[in-house]
């Protein structure tokens with residue numbers, strides 16, 4: 001069963017911006033793109049910056065620390081779309097913005113695989 005929780009009210013997240021909210025034991029970045037809401041893991045898998053404070057360009061959020069970018073619709077890392085951070089379901093009920101884990105990340109509070117070494121190999125990018 002999907003458990004939606006209310007994290008914000010309509011108007012709390014300005015258009016073209018994101019804000020971070022606690023969902024279970026994780027922080028989730030919720031973005032308002034033209035009145036549509038999308039939610040992904042807030043923690044950048046590179047070095048842990050808050051993606052909610054990144055710059056939103058169309059459907060991509062650019063990490064404020066080292067400019068890695070992620071698609072807010074599916075969590076894909078733009079340099080290699082086979083690598084994803086977690087996404088969350090979003091719905092609006094009345095004035096409430098609610099999020100829920102997807103089937104993929106439901107009950108999974110383990111760390112998201114890092115794009116720096118998704119297959120266990122090292123990567124020298126900084």
Ligand code: FES
Pocket residue numbers: 044045046047048049063064065066067068
């Ligand atoms: S912490 Fe996000 S790109 Fe480095």
